[in-house]
Amino acid sequence: MFRLFALVSVWLLTLGCGPDAPVPVPLPPAATPAPAPVGTRRFLALGDSYTIGQGVPAADRWGVQLAWLAQAEGLRKPDIIARTGWTTEQLREAIVAANPPASYELVSLMIGVNNQFQGLPLAEYRNDFRELLHMAIRLAGGRPGRVLVLSIPDWGQSRVGRSHAQASISQEINQFNAAARQECTAAGVAFLDITDLTRTTGYDPAQFAPDGLHYSGLHMQQWAIRALPVVRRLVQ
Structure with a gap:
């Protein structure tokens, strides 16, 4: 009886291995989620000493800290057009001279303190x-939302x-910021108020x-942290 069972088993195995038997196909490996983009979104920072980070290492600049915080969104370290002492007119001339490409995913603008300091008209x-603002929009590919x-x-x-x-400086800063906010609203551009943070330093x-x-860099980190959720919304 055992001999008969063995012969039948061999016969069945032989049938399964014949030329018409289906060949098992290996399953593909399990899909893994795509990693977050790394450095795919170009960032241009325009401004003056606050953008260039006067007196601190390059890594402490607020824009560089923002790019580090927004790595998951693929934000690159910023290209920077900024210099200590620049007024709005000098920044405009520098942008024209640099002629950067109109292909940035994010453009930041922070300018005006030297206009106020030099007593230039509001x-x-x-x-x-x-x-x-219009130049920044053009550099962002014509997208005010960037x-x-x-x-x-x-x-x-x-x-x-x-x-x-101090009281006079604060009052004039408020006036300049109010003008900037109004222009941003008219152009559909995000305006981020960080002035209140600079008024709580306590001369520390x-x-x-x-x-x-x-x-x-410690203080400018606060600017970057406040900017982060806004930037995430802008580049999504």
Whole structure:
């Protein structure tokens, strides 16, 4: 009986291995989620000393810190067109000279403190700022929703600012920021107020660069953290 069972088993196996038997197909490996894009979104930062991070290492610049926080969104470290002391007119001239491509996924703009410091007219600032805003939109591929404007810090609350008329500085900064906000609203551009953060430094040395006027990486980190949810919405 056992011999008969063995012969039948061999016969069945032979039938299964014949030329017409289906050949097993290996299953494909399980799909894995695609990694987040790395450095796929170009970022251009326009401005003055606050954008270039006067007095601090490059890694401490607010825009660089923002790019680090927004790695999951694929934001690159920013290209920067900024210099200490620049007014709106000087920034506009620098952008024209640099002629950057109109292909950025995010463009930030932070300008005006030197207009205020030099006593330049508010009306002149508004006109220049409006032109800079249109330039920023063009550099963002014509998309207002990819432009972010940061308000002007209140340097009167810095350690150096203590020797100036603080109330007057704050009032003028408010006027310049109000003009910028109005222009952003008209153009459909996001406006981020960080001025309040600069008014709570309490002259703490840790909040300032060594010159006592510009801001430390620790302080500018607050700007980047506040900008992060806005940027996530803009580039989604």
